[in-house]
Amino acid sequence: MALSVLERAKKKFVQKKYNEVISLLEPCVLDYHESFSFHLYLGLACLHEGVIAGALAYLDRAKQIKIAHPDPDLLCAQAAIALRRRDTNKAVECYLDALEVDPKHLLAKKGLDFIKNNNTPEAIGDFIQSGEIKKLYPQPGVREHHRKLIFSCVGTGILCALGISLGVVFFHSNSSGIRGQRADLSALALVADEESAPLSGEGDFLYTLTNKEVIASYKAAQKYFQSFKDNLAQVEVNRILYSNASPAIKRKAKTLTEYFTVPGFDTIKDSFPYSEVNTNKELYLDCWVVWKGMATNIKQSEQTLSFNLLVGYDTRTELEGVVPIVCNFSLPVDADKPIQVLGKVQLRNGILYLRGKSIFQSQQPAQ
Numbered sequence: 001m002a003l004s005v006l007e008r009a010k011k012k013f014v015q016k017k018y019n020e021v022i023s024l025l026e027p028c029v030l031d032y033h034e035s036f037s038f039h040l041y042l043g044l045a046c047l048h049e050g051v052i053a054g055a056l057a058y059l060d061r062a063k064q065i066k067i068a069h070p071d072p073d074l075l076c077a078q079a080a081i082a083l084r085r086r087d088t089n090k091a092v093e094c095y096l097d098a099l100e101v102d103p104k105h106l107l108a109k110k111g112l113d114f115i116k117n118n119n120t121p122e123a124i125g126d127f128i129q130s131g132e133i134k135k136l137y138p139q140p141g142v143r144e145h146h147r148k149l150i151f152s153c154v155g156t157g158i159l160c161a162l163g164i165s166l167g168v169v170f171f172h173s174n175s176s177g178i179r180g181q182r183a184d185l186s187a188l189a190l191v192a193d194e195e196s197a198p199l200s201g202e203g204d205f206l207y208t209l210t211n212k213e214v215i216a217s218y219k220a221a222q223k224y225f226q227s228f229k230d231n232l233a234q235v236e237v238n239r240i241l242y243s244n245a246s247p248a249i250k251r252k253a254k255t256l257t258e259y260f261t262v263p264g265f266d267t268i269k270d271s272f273p274y275s276e277v278n279t280n281k282e283l284y285l286d287c288w289v290v291w292k293g294m295a296t297n298i299k300q301s302e303q304t305l306s307f308n309l310l311v312g313y314d315t316r317t318e319l320e321g322v323v324p325i326v327c328n329f330s331l332p333v334d335a336d337k338p339i340q341v342l343g344k345v346q347l348r349n350g351i352l353y354l355r356g357k358s359i360f361q362s363q364q365p366a367q
Contacts, residue, residue: 021045050264051360072098073138129228207243230260231270314338327356
């Protein structure tokens, strides 16, 4: 018997294919209007993708459906959202409610421990911007999925060693410290020769910088990186790459970008407006942005999606520009509804486009 759309979505969820979960479930909102599991999984998928508005809407509906019997995973999701809003009192309340339902709930204990040991604006801000907060997002079914995978590997004999290694990785991941640090960039520090001769007169370049400006841009890129401001670091890297900086400094600047992380709707910092990017495309190349608008010329296959984003036209009053969007995933897009796109700035033959990472377009019916 074929699996229902909800069962297929649950399988995708434990595989951490959250975009595909959203793609499967959102078109079926009306069909599952009274289903708690449907709205829980759809809300959690939105949460993991960083689509906070969608997460709030679907999780709130899940709460309405099961108001008399609170669910600890739902409560932990609400606690994480409260923590994102720096509302620690609400987060603690939700975690305590979750433990009242299930005194052994590990994620609720983990969340309370974090707040207890890191209850300062700076610690919480770092926790959110680094993406570490995702460790507090519920993942129902994932532990059981890993457990079955481990037992399956162990039972095969040939894959026994692999099964053990998977077990170590899984449990290490869940027992490691909740806060993380960025990479050690000491190997990318400029040596004396590079600092004394930071310029090159060869080749074509967009920006003509002085010795001090090259050094300042390079150090700024490193500083921004350590502050989890990868977009601002990318701008400084681009300034160097398109300048008269020496090849040695350009190589180190390019290497720095290998440590940048991919943001979500919830973790992106310093998203640049279309008007700013369009006037200086090379400077913002490979930066991540979130732009709103309307979709047109939509082309969709089983695995890809492309459309033109009418930037700023979500209010139907002002069109800032038209930007092609290219995605290596497929989601339904309604041309009559406003859409948000999280994408990486790219150039092809001088034409600006976005490589889409996530999109959000609410299909929840009015209540």
